[in-house]
Amino acid sequence: MFDYIYYRLYLLYLKKEKGISPISTSAMYLSFIQLLVIYSIVMIVNITMHGDLFKDLTDLNKNFLKIGIVIFALILDLFNYFYYKKRCKALIMRFKNHPLNKKFKVWMLYVVCTGLFLFPFLYRAILKML
């Protein structure tokens, strides 16, 4: 799934950036989507547990954890960059005639990202109503 998303992002930025750095940019936005997926999963687990995951952390530890998340995000970005730099050409060949190419539009990713960010809040609202 992420391979295909990367492929579509790569094509978009290749066209719009006029070849400046499409691999890096698309890897970065892919990392952002992956980060949102992780965020969404952790939030849902933590909401279910009434916030037990971070309950006992002090303010200092919370701040360290936030900075840790940023470092993790950068490492994820680097990993994606090197991972997809190697496989970029292979992915183009693989997805060139993929049936989703006509159905799936890149703007749909914005909807997916917004959904991933807001879904935990919806989940909480549903739990609250029950």
Add this chain to the structure above:
Amino acid sequence: MCTTNNNKKTKKKYTHPPLEDSRKLEDFTCLEYSERLIDYEGNIGYSNEGFPVDVVEIDFGNGERMFLPANNYEVNIKLQKYGDQITLTIRAVNLSTGECKVVTQSHICHDALQSYPSQFLSTKGQRKNQFPMNSQSQFNSAHAYYKPATSYRSTLQFSSYDEPKISSSGSQLDAIDYTNNTTSATGTVVGAAQFAVGTVKNQSLWNASHKAHKLLKSNGINVQTKVLKHGLKPMLANASRKITYIGAALSVGDVLIDGRLNASHVLNMTMVGVSAIPVVGWIAGGVYFTADMVTLGISGQSIGGHLDDYVGEPLVNDIYDW
């Protein structure tokens, strides 16, 4: 689940002896339940169980006090600092019936409160127990500290500490704010450099690259002029986008750890989303981050900080509390 009782706003008469300072408890309850002061969901004082039976008094240290029934209640106190506001949420659960009542009180941080820790609550007259802010502080021990209904003196009190730091991220340590501001500042510098590189003519860019090549060569680093010239644009473009990405990761981390959604988080995420749109989005994102930096320079607070202040309270105060 909590049940709230909003419909009773009539005062209840009670006949307990006056307080030591000759004020009657009614005076305090007037203060306590004034709509101007308190936005309350539950109505602890006028519950069917009767008020006051035994009372825990919360002293805000600035002349304001409020009362809670302590007998048969488990009292949880939660402090949240948001901008220049401190919100105190007190939840009392009746242990016999399981009924839960909530009072929320917001305070603007004026001088009196600023000299208070807002990070710790402690119990007066007993061994000092400190509770970290922003977490559910269990005040089960409140039962032990209240005094009989004949004397309604303070049992819970904010203790004095040195001046707390107000931070927009809602925590005492400003690491996130510093990181945010540094990110914003670096983003603006990189954005400006990117804009400058984009506007200068090819020849000027070549000359600048040639000078850089000479400088590097004199230091023992041999990089060709054309490499410098062609590498500058992608490098700056990458740098500015990476900074946007860091900002987004910070916002995500902030919401995830604190469980609180501020207007600034939504704004940040929206701007990151806008920045992902090629060309138009890059321009809009660049303008926003520059404006953010200018606002920060002029007012000492980012656009997000101003927005948070304007909105007043977080959009979602505690997502983990349901």
